[in-house]
Amino acid sequence: MKKIAFFTLGCKANQAQTELIKSRYGVRGARIVDFREQADVYVINTCTVTEDADRKSRQAIRRAIRQNPKAKVIVTGCYAKLEKSNLIELFPQIMIQDFSSLAPRPSYPPPRIRANIMIQDGCEHFCSYCIVPHARGKIKSKPLEQIMEEANRLVEAGAKEIVLTGINLGTYEFNLAAAIFRLSSIKNLYRIRLSSLEPMYITKELINAVAGTPKACQHLHIPLQSGDNSILSAMNRNYTRDKYLDLIHYIRSQMPDCGITTDILVGFPGEGENEFQNTIDLINQIRFSRLHIFSFSPRKGTPAAEMPNQIDPKVKKERSEILHKLRAKYMTEFASRYLSKEIEILVEQNGEGLTENYIRIIYSGKENDIGKLHKLTIKEVKEDFCLAK
Ligand code: SF4
Structure with a gap:
């Protein structure tokens, strides 16, 4: 089975687009692997919102080529669209592809909460x-x-x-x-x-x-x-x-x-x-x-x-x-405001979830909690998350 790896830069819209591409490859039976692994196909969804985003997009392309010089490297996204000819000149081995971002999702969506x-x-x-x-x-x-x-x-x-x-x-x-x-x-x-x-x-x-x-x-x-x-x-x-x-x-x-x-x-x-x-x-x-x-x-x-x-x-x-x-x-x-109060979270991964108003909560959870709504009490407030019981 072919191995395929994805790398996404930029906004939530780009993340949504990558999920869509992933689901298509899933349908065709490829195995999705981490971007750091050696893969047969790399898909890089680029961003061009700043020059730093351009640089990171080029860096990701370089990394994919280095990891497997024989791999097929597919580049998509805003930077690829705007700088198509420059990118082809820099990396003649890549393929630039435009995945229609509003296309309907095929019947194999990746399981995500x-x-x-x-x-x-x-x-x-x-x-x-x-x-x-x-x-x-x-x-x-x-x-x-x-x-x-x-x-x-x-x-x-x-x-x-x-x-x-x-x-x-x-x-x-x-x-x-x-x-x-x-x-x-x-x-x-x-x-x-x-x-x-x-x-x-x-x-x-x-x-x-x-x-x-x-x-x-x-x-x-x-x-x-x-x-x-x-x-x-x-x-x-x-x-x-x-x-x-x-x-x-x-x-x-x-x-x-x-x-x-x-x-x-x-x-x-x-x-x-x-x-x-x-x-x-x-x-x-x-x-x-x-x-x-x-x-x-x-x-x-x-x-x-x-x-x-x-x-x-x-x-x-x-x-x-x-x-x-x-x-x-x-x-x-x-x-x-919620310290010592009961809040509801949706568990996204083991021991971690979000409140509806976007506070990240960490608690000692079990694996079969994933995807459930839980009521917990906030015990400690940290900068980027809260600890709860
Ligand atoms: S021009 Fe850019 S920042 Fe302004 S509304 Fe459009 S996408 Fe957002």
């Missing part, structure tokens, strides 16, 4: 720092019936939580709220989670759907990027700090326990001390349950790469460190 379904592809927003719209193109959405079919197959194969993902999920064209309602009718599906949603595409109808559907996880990941209006405008983000704050207030009025997580892009061109302080101030007001911090790196082909007032890498590093301290502070603060 939390499974992604990619329901939307493409982005037409063109944030000034982002190359993704060039790689992914126009918005495409998966019809509701197709999502239901795929979700039913995943649940039959053992999935208990479905994560709806997309490149710009909020632009899903067939009504995201309706997708949540439909999915909630699936027996044996415990949870429905939404992956990242850009604030400019979140509607009250969607928030009400999450709040009013017991199976929908009260967790929303809403990239803020900056808390300064002039920087947000230079980023072409189409919202102000007040609009973002209004959105958070509305979410919390409907779901006081909602875990609200975000992305911050630190060191965007023109971000002086005042602008950075505005970001800190907004983080302090909102007290996110988790922050993902990225340092701006100029991406060739985007307007932000050509902007004046690029920030010194040393300053970016210092600011990033300040934000990491805030991350730790608010993560522990959020989880501490």
